[in-house]
Amino acid sequence: MSYPFPVQQARPAIRALYPVAIIVVLTLWLLPLFAISLTSIRTSEDLMVGNYWGWPKSFNLLENYQAVFTQTAMARFFFNSLVITLPTVFFVMILSTMMGFVLARYRFRGNMLLFALLIGGNFIPHQILMIPVRDFMLKVGLYDTPYALILFHTVFQTGFATLFMRNFIAELPGELFEAAKVEGTSPWQVLWHIVTPLVRPALAALGVLIFTFVWNDYFWALVLTQADTVRPVTAGLATLRGQYVTAWNIIAAATVLVAIPPVVMFFLMQRHFVAGLTMGAVKG
Amino acid sequence: MSDVLRASSGRTRDRRLPSSWWRRHREWITPALLLAPGLILFLLIIVIPTLQSFRISLYDWDGMGPMSWVGLGNYRELIVDPQFLTSLRNNVIWLVLFLIAPVGGLALALLVNQKIRGIRLAKSLFFMPLVLAPVTVGVVYSWFYDPTFGMMALIFQAFGATAPAILSDPELVTFGIVAAALWPQVAFCMVLFLAGLNNLDEDVLGAGRVDGARGFLMFWHVVLPQLRAASFIALTVTVIGALRSFDLIAIMTQGGPYGSSSVLAYQMYEQAIFSYRMGYAAAIATVLFAVMAVFITWYLSRVVRAERRRDR
Structure with missing residues (x-):
């Protein structure tokens, strides 16, 4: 039995209308996305005569998207985003597995304090870190390089990721660890041979989440980078909007492109994504 | 922190480990080593900057020149x-x-x-x-x-x-x-x-x-x-x-x-x-x-x- 009660048990009229209701709500829900996608394939002539919302007179799909890559720095921004996001995901996975393992499996004074500190760190406003972190990156010479964003995101996301891994590792059957103890297995071996193979699903969920969080970041891209050769897609798109004020079709195409990686990631790994969000629901 | 780490298990025998010092202490050394990198980075990038911001808020500062104290x-x-x-x-x-x-x-x-x-x-x-x-x-x-x-x-x-x-x-x-x-x-x-x-x-x-x-x-x-x-x-x-x-x-x-x-x-x-x-x-x-x-x-x-x- 589930709630709300299955619509199959309802009167025939309701049963027939239910899918229609869902489609109507969903259409309204995604209206802005339809609009931007439609505009991304319009011709400039269409826009010139004010045909923003009607059916396009002709389609310019390839030309518009090609223009984004040839006439703007978008390809570079894409590359920058990957250079920042992928290493961050990798480092976060390693650090959070190590820390999560210790927090879940060892009882020591300060364990709870550390746990609280990680949650707190995850929820604080970014602005409280802005001036000192920017200053720090300037001093060590990382400002306006991808390393600044990799370093910052790795550390910030590790807080959330550690909580996530800690909860997952704490749920693993205790007998495994008891047996290892009896055998005299060293903590390194426990981590490598017992924990690592078992946490793979958790790491998959974490990977998609961290990828999305870092890819979508805008604030730190503004604060820690300046040059087009370093800026990720979010900051790049914002710059583009200033340059191509009237070329809405090009901006729309660029906007769709920025959205594609997280959306594709989400559809491929949906189960993991949802599991991650609802399990590690401490994320702000 | 390391001295407060309480090992979760008793003494175990392991012939592969050479030093008895290591054998006695590895139960807390390993977890401490696993925590260290993440913890140090977390202090450096999250905790200390937060405290620094509190301090900066008591100064007049343009970001480059000298800071002058203005209290509240x-x-x-x-x-x-x-x-x-x-x-x-x-x-x-x-x-x-x-x-x-x-x-x-x-x-x-x-x-x-x-x-x-x-x-x-x-x-x-x-x-x-x-x-x-x-x-x-x-x-x-x-x-x-x-x-x-x-x-x-x-x-x-x-x-x-x-x-x-x-x-x-x-x-x-x-x-x-x-x-x-x-x-x-x-x-x-x-x-x-x-x-x-x-x-x-x-x-x-x-x-x-x-x-x-x-x-x-x-x-x-x-x-x-x-x-x-x-x-x-x-x-x-x-x-x-x-x-x-x-x-x-x-x-x-x-x-x-x-x-x-x-x-x-x-x-x-x-x-x-x-x-x-x-x-x-x-x-x-x-x-x-x-x-x-x-x-x-x-x-x-x-x-x-x-x-x-x-x-x-």
Whole structure:
């Protein structure tokens, strides 16, 4: 039995209308996305005569998207985003597995304090870190390089990721660890041979989440980078909007492109994504 | 920290390890080594900068030259700064309106929690705004609101009216941005409530049904109490999300017109990056931190209590 009660048990009229209701709500829900996608394939002539919302007179799909890559720095921004996001995901996975393992499996004074500190760190406003972190990156010479964003995101996301891994590792059957103890297995071996193979699903969920969080970041891209050769897609798109004020079709195409990686990631790994969000629901 | 690490097991024999010193101490050395890199980085990038910001807020500083001590001067300036009051008021508007998100998320979750054909795809499509970058959402909505060729204008024209220029009207602008921000936030809450609905206790539902509970009574007295965990999390992420709002404001209005859509997070950024007033900016950040600390403490106390209960 589930709630709300299955619509199959309802009167025939309701049963027939239910899918229609869902489609109507969903259409309204995604209206802005339809609009931007439609505009991304319009011709400039269409826009010139004010045909923003009607059916396009002709389609310019390839030309518009090609223009984004040839006439703007978008390809570079894409590359920058990957250079920042992928290493961050990798480092976060390693650090959070190590820390999560210790927090879940060892009882020591300060364990709870550390746990609280990680949650707190995850929820604080970014602005409280802005001036000192920017200053720090300037001093060590990382400002306006991808390393600044990799370093910052790795550390910030590790807080959330550690909580996530800690909860997952704490749920693993205790007998495994008891047996290892009896055998005299060293903590390194426990981590490598017992924990690592078992946490793979958790790491998959974490990977998609961290990828999305870092890819979508805008604030730190503004604060820690300046040059087009370093800026990720979010900051790049914002710059583009200033340059191509009237070329809405090009901006729309660029906007769709920025959205594609997280959306594709989400559809491929949906189960993991949802599991991650609802399990590690401490994320702000 | 290392000396307080209490090994979780007794002494074990292992012939492969050469030194008896290592054998005696590895039970705490390894965990300490595993914690060290993450912990050091966390102190360096999160904890220390937070404390530094508190300190900077007591100085007058342009970010490069010498810092001069002004004590609480920045805070004294804040409480009479009309822009600060506008930002604070906007933060309150964000906070209050964002409470629509848990309600809307629950409503959508109830709508799609059915086993009918194609429902999985429908759910995925409902989730989609959640994975979009705020920058994307900002661009999409700016354009939606455009008074000459936006969708908004089209809808108003259909009723023979002229659309208001939402993003350039000081009275409407914050509401317009919040509406855009609610889009992904409702999706987020929907995901959380769907997970909650999937974990309902079937026996309790059945009992409620046998007892003749239906309609609103069933929802209020049987279902909602079981969604307490999901509601708690949805409320927390919504409050934190509302107070953290920055991206959409930066993208859609840059705080304008004339600062009327600014919030503390944006005003802080503006003061630091464009006006080079680091001390003043740090003071704004500290106020925002203090407001959020209230919610963080409330959240932490509940989570830590639950954690202790589980430990026993």
